Amino acid sequence: MSKPTVGIFGLTGCAGDQLVILNCEDRLLDLVALIDVREFLMASSENDTACKLDLALVEGAVVSQRDADRLLAIRERAKILVALGTCAVWGGVAAMDRGADRRKLLEEVYGEQGFSYDTQATKALHEVVKVDLNITGCPIEKDHIVTAIANLLNGDLPVYPTYPVCTECRMQENNCLLMERGEICCGPITAAGCKARCPELRVPCVGCRGPVHDANPVSLAAMLAERGFDREAVATRLRTFSPEGVAQ
Amino acid sequence: MSKVVIDHLARVEGHGGITVELEGDTVGSVQFDVFEGARLLEPLVRGKRYDEVAPVLSRICSICSAAHTLTSLKATENAFGVRVSPQTDLLRELMFRGESIESHALHLFLLAAPDYLNYPSAIALSADKPAVVMLGLRLKKLGNMIQETIGGRAVHPVNAVPGGFGRAPAIEQLIELRSALMQGVADSDAAMDVMASLPPAEFCHYDTVYAALRTPSLDSYYAGDEVMVVSDGSRAIVHATDYKTLSNERAVPHSHAKHSAFRDKPFMVGALARLTVNPRRVTGKLAVAKKRLKLQLPADNPMDNNKAQALELINDVERALEIIEQLLRAGVKDEPPVPIQPRAATGTAITEAPRGLLIHSYTYDAGGRITAADVITPTAFNAASMELHFRKAVEQSAERDDATLSRKLQMIARAYDPCISCSVHLLRRK
Numbered sequence: 001m002s003k004p005t006v007g008i009f010g011l012t013g014c015a016g017d018q019l020v021i022l023n024c025e026d027r028l029l030d031l032v033a034l035i036d037v038r039e040f041l042m043a044s045s046e047n048d049t050a051c052k053l054d055l056a057l058v059e060g061a062v063v064s065q066r067d068a069d070r071l072l073a074i075r076e077r078a079k080i081l082v083a084l085g086t087c088a089v090w091g092g093v094a095a096m097d098r099g100a101d102r103r104k105l106l107e108e109v110y111g112e113q114g115f116s117y118d119t120q121a122t123k124a125l126h127e128v129v130k131v132d133l134n135i136t137g138c139p140i141e142k143d144h145i146v147t148a149i150a151n152l153l154n155g156d157l158p159v160y161p162t163y164p165v166c167t168e169c170r171m172q173e174n175n176c177l178l179m180e181r182g183e184i185c186c187g188p189i190t191a192a193g194c195k196a197r198c199p200e201l202r203v204p205c206v207g208c209r210g211p212v213h214d215a216n217p218v219s220l221a222a223m224l225a226e227r228g229f230d231r232e233a234v235a236t237r238l239r240t241f242s243p244e245g246v247a248q
Numbered sequence: 249m250s251k252v253v254i255d256h257l258a259r260v261e262g263h264g265g266i267t268v269e270l271e272g273d274t275v276g277s278v279q280f281d282v283f284e285g286a287r288l289l290e291p292l293v294r295g296k297r298y299d300e301v302a303p304v305l306s307r308i309c310s311i312c313s314a315a316h317t318l319t320s321l322k323a324t325e326n327a328f329g330v331r332v333s334p335q336t337d338l339l340r341e342l343m344f345r346g347e348s349i350e351s352h353a354l355h356l357f358l359l360a361a362p363d364y365l366n367y368p369s370a371i372a373l374s375a376d377k378p379a380v381v382m383l384g385l386r387l388k389k390l391g392n393m394i395q396e397t398i399g400g401r402a403v404h405p406v407n408a409v410p411g412g413f414g415r416a417p418a419i420e421q422l423i424e425l426r427s428a429l430m431q432g433v434a435d436s437d438a439a440m441d442v443m444a445s446l447p448p449a450e451f452c453h454y455d456t457v458y459a460a461l462r463t464p465s466l467d468s469y470y471a472g473d474e475v476m477v478v479s480d481g482s483r484a485i486v487h488a489t490d491y492k493t494l495s496n497e498r499a500v501p502h503s504h505a506k507h508s509a510f511r512d513k514p515f516m517v518g519a520l521a522r523l524t525v526n527p528r529r530v531t532g533k534l535a536v537a538k539k540r541l542k543l544q545l546p547a548d549n550p551m552d553n554n555k556a557q558a559l560e561l562i563n564d565v566e567r568a569l570e571i572i573e574q575l576l577r578a579g580v581k582d583e584p585p586v587p588i589q590p591r592a593a594t595g596t597a598i599t600e601a602p603r604g605l606l607i608h609s610y611t612y613d614a615g616g617r618i619t620a621a622d623v624i625t626p627t628a629f630n631a632a633s634m635e636l637h638f639r640k641a642v643e644q645s646a647e648r649d650d651a652t653l654s655r656k657l658q659m660i661a662r663a664y665d666p667c668i669s670c671s672v673h674l675l676r677r678k
Binding site for chain 2: 010011012013014015016017019020022023025026028029032037040041042043044045046047061063064066067092093094096097100102105106108109110114117118119122138139197198201202203206208233236237240
């Protein structure tokens, strides 16, 4: 059987999810031996930019028409399109622009020149094309991408935790930063899969993996309000990595 | 008029291209084009509390995420007049070294080396020279291991917070790091041998101006508040609070973008600049490596940045080992972060990210909410210098065919190790 053809792409973002793939140092050469990587601009200067792809891994958010056009072209070529990382799945930190006057922000950073730029309000991939699989995280976890490729090679979809960071944190028997130390911790509403990396280090969760399925931010906000945090402070914290209303 | 166009640079971080216009033998406009989308993070971070700033601004770039995080914390702590513990200073310097090892190994082996050996990628190179690629991956992993142990994660660290760390590493973890670094000593020597064996890349010579952090110990990526600029044998010092004299954006005739310059001259930042500014760092083993690499300082060839990174790999491994010995001797305390008392103030921090000078400058209100953020990245500093070197390379090239010029331009671009996500706010022009 011929190896499945794969393309690895970055739209607008920090390239962190592509970097996580390159960070699989021990498994990288074995991994690329199982697949036929046709396009990976960050790692190769020889790319087939037109071929059909069995699998397209796309990181970053759509922040320009150029991004949108690239994404549509990738969708056209790919049997399976995977959104890689919080920017691709939820919009990520750039999506804090929702509700802001983007024209004003552009002027502030670039001056009037900014108005001529190809730029648009930040979108997650699923707001532009059909996405077949989401792997969230800022950045994604190494194990999650390796498992995804292994599963997809066998015709399966990987399964990721559907519970919040809180559950993982409790399983590790950490003291609760929210209830016991009164810190704004996003653990109750954030998708698990990071093994509660931050609370494990006594650092409150910032929600970098995006909301868990069934997240109840209203209840968390109410609980924090009861503990004396002002609503605006809680709202800015909760909206950092995923804006409200980006339903999957 | 003809044009050499590199649409989309490969083997670099982010989305950029190069356009050079030729009129007969005369080089017309030269542009380093950046078409990375605008994320507008600086205005979007406004209103966040002081402890929320670093996690947002680290997302400017993954490869430099530790440098962005730590520079952000340093700027915040400078604003609030916070002095962190000596242990925190050591752990932060160690994180910087881990990031530098990872970044240099990634750049030298996966991005730059394939050019010299005529391969499109390290994956292709690994078919013929698996040992070389494995060596690079081992060093890269070592850098990541340091970042994971100290920072809690290799990309976008989580453990470094205002005032210190969430949790200090355990002694056993440091001992484990020490053994990995012992292997790293041999590996970084081998990496230098690989770099010394590559064919020379002599296609651009020009008297370059260099700028780097001036550090009290001559060898720190994190401590220090002054930049030294070296130009033609003369030296100038710029204090952190005057950083705008370095980033004084100037309009250039050939494009609408604004570039950094010091006294009207573009300057280069990064490994080569660090060695040029602090030449007394190059002693002992490093002096031997410098000779083996045939590296002259100050260099007039931007390709020498690759050699400088190879030299720094040796230095970073040595320095990381020293820091761990120091921590083990003193004993690691599980100390809570220094408490923060917010106040209305401005704080500026300068550090050395793997690619060079990085500046974060913030203003806070009395409640500890950020009201203004300014970030100037190494690639933004380097952009004008890159264009200058592109121009010189084309002018100095005897062959003017597209393939040759394009190869040379791409190799120079990669030698700068550009981080285009980082550079976006000063450069974007498409």
